[in-house]
Amino acid sequence: MPQPRRNQISLIDTPYYHCVSRCVRRSFLCGTDKFTGQSYEHRRGWVEERLLFLSSVFAIDICAYAVMGNHTHVVLCVDKDMAERWSMKEVIRRWHQLYQGTLLSQKYQRGGTLSKGEMMSLEETVTIYRQRLYDISWLMRNLNEYIAREANKEDKCTGRFYSPPSLALTLRAS
Known part of the structure; x- marks a missing residue:
């Protein structure tokens, strides 16, 4: 059974986390719809621009990311100490x-x-x-809500675009 992210994150153990957000209702994040021929590749740029912006606001670094056809992977590093010094x-x-x-x-x-x-x-x-400003849930909320609003506007629809984000893997610092 899935657990809330707050129960999965322990900044004492590691600041690195891998988050995955998946689209719902057969929505396309990017790529080309084989049935309609519609291209959604421009949405990759939306994700990249938003991640760059959010990394300049939050005390969370974006270590890596991948934008797939119907989901994103984001590897994050939380810098709580930096936020505490602000x-x-x-x-x-x-x-x-x-x-x-x-x-x-x-x-x-x-x-x-x-x-x-x-x-x-x-x-x-x-x-x-x-x-x-050092909470992964708030960063992911800001990323996903922005992309969902833009995609829904473009698709002329309303409702969920993403399933609730999941924390796929905790990376341990050596």
């Missing part, structure tokens, strides 16, 4: 590349003055953002 300003800057953040994080990023209570609240929020 300043509050850096965490907010990175988070805002992905999401709007909160009114307080937006105010802080603009250089606004925060009260002591607002600063305490923002520090709690930044702790959550920091943890998410």
Whole structure:
């Protein structure tokens, strides 16, 4: 029986992980549909561009990846120590590349003055953002959701594009 990724990942044991995301409903990630002749090869570029972007935001390196006809393989290396060294300003800057953040994080990023209570609240929020910025699930969510939205828009459909991602293999550091 599949286990949640949080139960499979132990950064104490190894920072390296191999994740696989598979398409559903006979969807094509890339390649050519033999029945219709439709080419989906341009979607490889979507995956590569998104991976490059996400590796610049997250404290997770992309060691290797492969984009297949109906699935992707991504080998990741989590750098929790790097994320722990980021300043509050850096965490907010990175988070805002992905999401709007909160009114307080937006105010802080603009250089606004925060009260002591607002600063305490923002520090709690930044702790959550920091943890998410070295979380494999958050990186894979950002990769897969983006690709799914683009593919669904192109295919003029809605609904799931990927099955839930799986952690295929844990690579042990020697």
